[in-house]
Amino acid sequence: MAAQTPHSTEQAALSLTLAVVTASPGPLLLLDGDLNIVAASRAFGEVFEIDVEAAAGGPLSGLGAGEWDRPRLLSLLAATASGAAPIDAHELVLQRPGHPPRSLVIHAQPLAYLDLDNPRLLVSVTDLTQSRSDHKRKDDALAQSLVLLSEVRHRVANSLQIIASVLLQNARKTRSEETRGHLKDAHNRVMSVAALERQLSQSTEEEIELQTYFVSLCDSIAASMIADPDQISLIVTGDGGMVGAHTSVSLGLIVTELVINALKHAFPDGRHGRIVVDCQVRGPNWSLSVTDDGVGMPAQPSLIRTGLGTSIVQALATQLDAAVETGPAHPGTRITITHTQIALVDDEEADEPAAGRAAAGL
Incomplete structure:
Protein backbone atom coordinates (compact mmCIF):
# COMPACT_ATOMS: atom_id res chain seq x y z
CA MET A 1 0.00 0.00 0.00
CA LEU A 128 -34.71 28.87 19.46
CA THR A 129 -37.74 30.59 17.94
CA GLN A 130 -40.24 27.90 18.88
CA SER A 131 -38.90 27.36 22.40
CA ARG A 132 -38.80 31.11 23.05
CA SER A 133 -42.35 31.37 21.76
CA ASP A 134 -43.42 28.51 24.03
CA HIS A 135 -41.74 30.16 27.02
CA LYS A 136 -43.46 33.44 26.22
CA ARG A 137 -46.85 31.77 26.01
CA LYS A 138 -46.13 30.01 29.30
CA ASP A 139 -45.06 33.29 30.96
CA ASP A 140 -48.14 35.07 29.58
CA ALA A 141 -50.41 32.29 30.86
CA LEU A 142 -48.71 32.40 34.26
CA ALA A 143 -49.07 36.19 34.45
CA GLN A 144 -52.76 35.90 33.57
CA SER A 145 -53.24 33.19 36.20
CA LEU A 146 -51.58 35.37 38.84
CA VAL A 147 -53.90 38.26 37.96
CA LEU A 148 -56.94 35.99 38.23
CA LEU A 149 -55.68 34.51 41.50
CA SER A 150 -55.11 37.98 42.90
CA GLU A 151 -58.65 38.96 41.93
CA VAL A 152 -60.09 35.81 43.53
CA ARG A 153 -58.18 36.48 46.74
CA HIS A 154 -59.36 40.07 46.77
CA ARG A 155 -62.96 38.90 46.45
CA VAL A 156 -62.44 36.23 49.13
CA ALA A 157 -61.03 38.88 51.47
CA ASN A 158 -64.05 41.11 50.84
CA SER A 159 -66.44 38.22 51.45
CA LEU A 160 -64.68 37.28 54.69
CA GLN A 161 -64.80 40.88 55.84
CA ILE A 162 -68.55 40.96 55.21
CA ILE A 163 -68.96 37.77 57.24
CA ALA A 164 -66.84 39.25 60.03
CA SER A 165 -68.97 42.40 60.03
CA VAL A 166 -72.15 40.34 60.35
CA LEU A 167 -70.66 38.41 63.27
CA LEU A 168 -69.68 41.66 65.00
CA GLN A 169 -73.14 43.16 64.47
CA ASN A 170 -74.76 40.07 65.97
CA ALA A 171 -72.35 40.23 68.90
CA ARG A 172 -73.46 43.80 69.64
CA LYS A 173 -77.14 42.87 69.45
CA THR A 174 -77.08 39.79 71.66
CA ARG A 175 -77.83 40.08 75.37
CA SER A 176 -75.83 37.04 76.38
CA GLU A 177 -72.31 37.88 77.47
CA GLU A 178 -71.12 34.37 76.66
CA THR A 179 -72.63 34.43 73.17
CA ARG A 180 -71.23 37.92 72.60
CA GLY A 181 -67.77 36.68 73.50
CA HIS A 182 -67.99 33.70 71.17
CA LEU A 183 -69.19 35.88 68.28
CA LYS A 184 -66.38 38.37 68.82
CA ASP A 185 -63.83 35.56 68.88
CA ALA A 186 -65.26 34.17 65.63
CA HIS A 187 -65.15 37.67 64.15
CA ASN A 188 -61.45 38.04 64.90
CA ARG A 189 -60.62 34.58 63.55
CA VAL A 190 -62.36 35.41 60.27
CA MET A 191 -60.60 38.79 60.13
CA SER A 192 -57.26 37.00 60.60
CA VAL A 193 -57.80 35.00 57.41
CA ALA A 194 -59.28 38.02 55.60
CA ALA A 195 -56.19 40.09 56.37
CA LEU A 196 -53.97 37.35 54.99
CA GLU A 197 -56.03 37.01 51.80
CA ARG A 198 -55.82 40.77 51.29
CA GLN A 199 -52.04 40.64 51.70
CA LEU A 200 -51.79 37.77 49.20
CA SER A 201 -54.00 39.60 46.70
CA GLN A 202 -51.51 42.48 46.70
CA SER A 203 -48.47 40.22 46.30
CA THR A 204 -47.07 38.49 43.21
CA GLU A 205 -45.36 35.87 45.36
CA GLU A 206 -46.69 33.01 47.45
CA GLU A 207 -44.97 34.52 50.48
CA ILE A 208 -46.05 37.04 53.08
CA GLU A 209 -44.05 39.73 54.87
CA LEU A 210 -44.94 39.00 58.48
CA GLN A 211 -44.40 42.48 59.89
CA THR A 212 -46.90 44.08 57.51
CA TYR A 213 -49.37 41.23 57.96
CA PHE A 214 -49.24 41.29 61.78
CA VAL A 215 -49.62 45.09 61.90
CA SER A 216 -52.74 44.87 59.72
CA LEU A 217 -54.09 41.96 61.76
CA CYS A 218 -53.48 43.60 65.14
CA ASP A 219 -55.04 46.87 63.95
CA SER A 220 -58.17 44.89 63.07
CA ILE A 221 -58.24 43.10 66.45
CA ALA A 222 -57.66 46.33 68.35
CA ALA A 223 -60.46 48.08 66.47
CA SER A 224 -62.99 45.40 67.45
CA MET A 225 -61.85 44.47 70.98
CA ILE A 226 -60.04 47.43 72.55
CA ALA A 227 -62.51 50.15 73.52
CA ASP A 228 -59.89 52.55 74.87
CA PRO A 229 -56.43 52.51 73.17
CA ASP A 230 -55.09 54.62 76.03
CA GLN A 231 -55.94 51.82 78.44
CA ILE A 232 -54.57 48.84 76.48
CA SER A 233 -52.12 49.10 73.60
CA LEU A 234 -51.38 46.40 71.03
CA ILE A 235 -48.09 46.75 69.14
CA VAL A 236 -46.00 44.68 66.74
CA THR A 237 -42.19 44.49 66.93
CA GLY A 238 -39.41 42.44 65.38
CA ASP A 239 -37.68 42.31 62.02
CA GLY A 240 -40.47 40.36 60.34
CA GLY A 241 -39.32 38.33 57.37
CA MET A 242 -40.94 36.32 54.59
CA VAL A 243 -42.76 33.04 55.12
CA GLY A 244 -44.95 30.88 52.91
CA ALA A 245 -48.69 31.48 52.63
CA HIS A 246 -49.52 28.23 54.48
CA THR A 247 -47.27 29.15 57.41
CA SER A 248 -48.61 32.70 57.55
CA VAL A 249 -52.20 31.43 57.82
CA SER A 250 -51.31 29.39 60.92
CA LEU A 251 -49.21 32.17 62.45
CA GLY A 252 -52.01 34.68 61.93
CA LEU A 253 -54.49 32.42 63.68
CA ILE A 254 -52.01 31.83 66.53
CA VAL A 255 -51.54 35.58 67.00
CA THR A 256 -55.30 36.08 66.97
CA GLU A 257 -55.89 33.43 69.64
CA LEU A 258 -53.07 34.63 71.90
CA VAL A 259 -54.05 38.30 71.68
CA ILE A 260 -57.72 37.47 72.35
CA ASN A 261 -56.67 35.39 75.35
CA ALA A 262 -54.50 38.23 76.71
CA LEU A 263 -57.28 40.78 76.27
CA LYS A 264 -59.70 38.50 78.13
CA HIS A 265 -57.56 37.51 81.09
CA ALA A 266 -54.48 39.74 81.50
CA PHE A 267 -56.15 43.04 82.37
CA PRO A 268 -59.09 42.53 84.77
CA ASP A 269 -60.93 45.35 86.54
CA GLY A 270 -59.96 48.04 84.03
CA ARG A 271 -56.23 47.47 84.45
CA HIS A 272 -53.96 49.34 82.00
CA GLY A 273 -51.37 47.43 80.02
CA ARG A 274 -49.66 46.52 76.80
CA ILE A 275 -49.55 43.50 74.49
CA VAL A 276 -46.51 43.02 72.25
CA VAL A 277 -46.45 40.72 69.23
CA ASP A 278 -42.86 40.02 68.18
CA CYS A 279 -41.71 38.00 65.18
CA GLN A 280 -38.18 37.03 64.15
CA VAL A 281 -37.27 35.12 60.96
CA ARG A 282 -33.82 33.69 60.24
CA GLY A 283 -33.96 31.68 57.03
CA PRO A 284 -35.98 28.53 57.74
CA ASN A 285 -36.02 29.30 61.48
CA TRP A 286 -38.53 31.64 63.05
CA SER A 287 -39.96 32.58 66.41
CA LEU A 288 -43.19 34.31 67.39
CA SER A 289 -43.99 35.63 70.85
CA VAL A 290 -46.98 37.38 72.39
CA THR A 291 -46.18 39.14 75.66
CA ASP A 292 -48.44 41.07 78.01
CA ASP A 293 -47.64 42.99 81.18
CA GLY A 294 -50.86 41.99 82.88
CA VAL A 295 -51.60 40.05 86.06
CA GLY A 296 -49.59 37.02 84.98
CA MET A 297 -50.31 33.34 85.37
CA PRO A 298 -51.84 31.81 88.53
CA ALA A 299 -49.26 30.65 91.03
CA GLN A 300 -50.94 27.26 91.32
CA PRO A 301 -50.84 25.19 88.09
CA SER A 302 -54.23 23.69 88.96
CA LEU A 303 -55.80 27.13 88.49
CA ILE A 304 -54.51 27.53 84.93
CA ARG A 305 -57.41 27.14 82.53
CA THR A 306 -57.01 25.66 79.06
CA GLY A 307 -59.80 26.63 76.71
CA LEU A 308 -60.50 26.44 72.98
CA GLY A 309 -57.89 29.10 72.16
CA THR A 310 -55.12 27.17 73.90
CA SER A 311 -56.06 24.00 72.03
CA ILE A 312 -56.10 25.86 68.71
CA VAL A 313 -52.64 27.34 69.33
CA GLN A 314 -51.18 23.96 70.29
CA ALA A 315 -52.71 22.25 67.24
CA LEU A 316 -51.46 24.94 64.84
CA ALA A 317 -47.97 24.85 66.35
CA THR A 318 -47.88 21.07 65.96
CA GLN A 319 -48.78 21.41 62.27
CA LEU A 320 -45.86 23.82 61.87
CA ASP A 321 -43.42 21.52 63.71
CA ALA A 322 -43.01 24.28 66.29
CA ALA A 323 -42.72 24.24 70.06
CA VAL A 324 -44.92 26.28 72.40
CA GLU A 325 -43.43 27.67 75.61
CA THR A 326 -45.39 29.60 78.23
CA GLY A 327 -43.73 31.50 81.05
CA PRO A 328 -43.71 34.66 83.18
CA ALA A 329 -42.70 38.01 81.67
CA HIS A 330 -42.18 39.88 84.99
CA PRO A 331 -44.79 41.27 84.93
CA GLY A 332 -47.27 39.41 82.82
CA THR A 333 -47.06 36.38 80.59
CA ARG A 334 -45.03 35.50 77.52
CA ILE A 335 -45.98 32.73 75.09
CA THR A 336 -43.37 31.82 72.48
CA ILE A 337 -43.75 29.59 69.45
CA THR A 338 -40.43 28.52 67.95
CA HIS A 339 -39.64 26.63 64.76
CA THR A 340 -36.03 25.44 64.45
CA GLN A 341 -34.72 23.62 61.41
CA ILE A 342 -31.34 22.02 62.08
CA ALA A 343 -28.76 23.07 59.47
CA LEU A 344 -26.56 20.41 57.94
CA VAL A 345 -22.91 20.70 58.96
CA ASP A 346 -20.50 21.14 56.07
CA ASP A 347 -18.50 17.98 55.35
CA GLU A 348 -15.18 19.74 55.83
CA GLU A 349 -16.29 21.23 59.14
CA ALA A 350 -17.54 17.83 60.26
CA ASP A 351 -14.27 16.15 59.32
CA GLU A 352 -12.07 18.57 61.29
CA PRO A 353 -13.24 17.56 64.79
CA ALA A 354 -13.05 13.90 63.77
CA ALA A 355 -9.48 14.39 62.59
CA GLY A 356 -8.65 16.24 65.80
CA ARG A 357 -10.05 13.41 67.91
CA ALA A 358 -8.07 10.86 65.89
CA ALA A 359 -4.86 12.84 66.37
CA ALA A 360 -5.50 13.00 70.08
CA GLY A 361 -6.08 9.25 70.19
CA LEU A 362 -9.72 9.63 71.29
Missing part, protein backbone atom coordinates in the same frame (compact mmCIF):
# COMPACT_ATOMS: atom_id res chain seq x y z
CA ALA A 2 1.37 3.39 -1.03
CA ALA A 3 2.22 5.74 1.82
CA GLN A 4 -0.10 8.77 2.15
CA THR A 5 1.45 12.18 1.74
CA PRO A 6 0.42 15.09 3.98
CA HIS A 7 -1.45 16.52 1.00
CA SER A 8 -3.46 13.32 0.43
CA THR A 9 -4.19 13.08 4.18
CA GLU A 10 -5.41 16.67 4.16
CA GLN A 11 -7.64 15.99 1.16
CA ALA A 12 -9.07 12.90 2.81
CA ALA A 13 -9.80 14.83 6.03
CA LEU A 14 -11.44 17.65 4.07
CA SER A 15 -13.50 15.17 2.04
CA LEU A 16 -14.69 13.49 5.26
CA THR A 17 -15.54 16.87 6.82
CA LEU A 18 -17.56 17.87 3.76
CA ALA A 19 -19.47 14.60 3.90
CA VAL A 20 -20.21 15.00 7.61
CA VAL A 21 -21.32 18.63 7.19
CA THR A 22 -23.54 17.84 4.21
CA ALA A 23 -25.26 14.92 5.97
CA SER A 24 -25.68 16.67 9.32
CA PRO A 25 -29.28 16.57 10.60
CA GLY A 26 -28.83 20.10 12.00
CA PRO A 27 -28.02 23.42 10.32
CA LEU A 28 -24.21 23.46 9.77
CA LEU A 29 -21.87 25.61 7.71
CA LEU A 30 -18.23 25.05 6.81
CA LEU A 31 -16.49 28.35 6.06
CA ASP A 32 -13.00 29.20 4.90
CA GLY A 33 -10.79 31.91 6.39
CA ASP A 34 -12.49 34.60 4.26
CA LEU A 35 -15.92 33.51 5.48
CA ASN A 36 -16.84 31.97 2.14
CA ILE A 37 -19.09 28.92 2.22
CA VAL A 38 -17.20 25.67 1.62
CA ALA A 39 -20.23 23.48 2.37
CA ALA A 40 -23.63 23.65 4.00
CA SER A 41 -25.80 20.90 5.39
CA ARG A 42 -29.04 19.98 3.72
CA ALA A 43 -30.78 20.85 7.00
CA PHE A 44 -29.40 24.40 6.78
CA GLY A 45 -30.86 24.76 3.31
CA GLU A 46 -34.25 23.41 4.38
CA VAL A 47 -34.52 25.53 7.52
CA PHE A 48 -33.48 28.81 5.92
CA GLU A 49 -34.70 28.06 2.36
CA ILE A 50 -31.23 28.29 0.83
CA ASP A 51 -29.95 26.41 -2.24
CA VAL A 52 -26.85 24.98 -0.57
CA GLU A 53 -25.22 23.85 -3.84
CA ALA A 54 -25.57 27.31 -5.37
CA ALA A 55 -24.37 28.93 -2.14
CA ALA A 56 -21.10 26.96 -2.07
CA GLY A 57 -18.15 29.20 -2.88
CA GLY A 58 -20.05 32.40 -2.11
CA PRO A 59 -19.67 34.66 0.94
CA LEU A 60 -21.76 34.13 4.04
CA SER A 61 -22.87 37.77 3.81
CA GLY A 62 -24.46 37.04 0.42
CA LEU A 63 -26.78 34.27 1.60
CA GLY A 64 -30.48 34.69 0.88
CA ALA A 65 -31.52 38.31 0.52
CA GLY A 66 -28.59 39.58 2.58
CA GLU A 67 -30.09 38.74 5.97
CA TRP A 68 -26.82 37.06 7.00
CA ASP A 69 -24.83 40.23 6.33
CA ARG A 70 -24.56 41.07 10.01
CA PRO A 71 -21.41 43.10 10.85
CA ARG A 72 -21.26 41.88 14.46
CA LEU A 73 -21.56 38.22 13.47
CA LEU A 74 -19.06 38.54 10.59
CA SER A 75 -16.56 40.28 12.89
CA LEU A 76 -16.82 37.51 15.49
CA LEU A 77 -16.43 34.78 12.86
CA ALA A 78 -13.38 36.51 11.36
CA ALA A 79 -11.78 36.76 14.79
CA THR A 80 -12.48 33.08 15.47
CA ALA A 81 -11.01 32.04 12.11
CA SER A 82 -7.83 34.00 12.86
CA GLY A 83 -7.24 32.03 16.07
CA ALA A 84 -9.23 33.93 18.69
CA ALA A 85 -11.56 32.16 21.10
CA PRO A 86 -14.42 30.17 19.58
CA ILE A 87 -17.93 31.54 19.59
CA ASP A 88 -19.76 29.69 22.35
CA ALA A 89 -23.19 31.26 21.94
CA HIS A 90 -23.84 34.38 19.89
CA GLU A 91 -27.52 35.29 19.77
CA LEU A 92 -29.07 37.12 16.88
CA VAL A 93 -32.51 37.74 15.46
CA LEU A 94 -32.63 36.82 11.78
CA GLN A 95 -35.11 38.88 9.81
CA ARG A 96 -35.86 37.41 6.40
CA PRO A 97 -38.09 39.30 3.95
CA GLY A 98 -41.64 37.97 4.09
CA HIS A 99 -40.96 35.79 7.17
CA PRO A 100 -41.36 36.33 10.92
CA PRO A 101 -38.12 36.99 12.84
CA ARG A 102 -36.21 33.96 14.13
CA SER A 103 -34.16 33.76 17.31
CA LEU A 104 -30.86 32.01 16.56
CA VAL A 105 -27.80 30.99 18.56
CA ILE A 106 -24.52 30.70 16.64
CA HIS A 107 -21.62 28.45 17.67
CA ALA A 108 -18.33 28.56 15.74
CA GLN A 109 -15.20 26.45 16.11
CA PRO A 110 -12.00 26.56 14.00
CA LEU A 111 -10.93 23.17 12.61
CA ALA A 112 -7.31 22.01 12.86
CA TYR A 113 -5.92 21.14 9.39
CA LEU A 114 -2.41 20.39 8.28
CA ASP A 115 -2.72 23.17 5.73
CA LEU A 116 -2.55 26.13 8.10
CA ASP A 117 -2.74 28.59 5.22
CA ASN A 118 -6.35 27.55 4.58
CA PRO A 119 -8.24 27.68 7.89
CA ARG A 120 -11.70 26.19 8.13
CA LEU A 121 -14.50 27.25 10.43
CA LEU A 122 -17.37 24.99 11.50
CA VAL A 123 -20.52 26.98 12.29
CA SER A 124 -23.64 25.47 13.87
CA VAL A 125 -26.96 27.29 14.06
CA THR A 126 -29.60 26.56 16.71
CA ASP A 127 -33.09 27.92 16.15
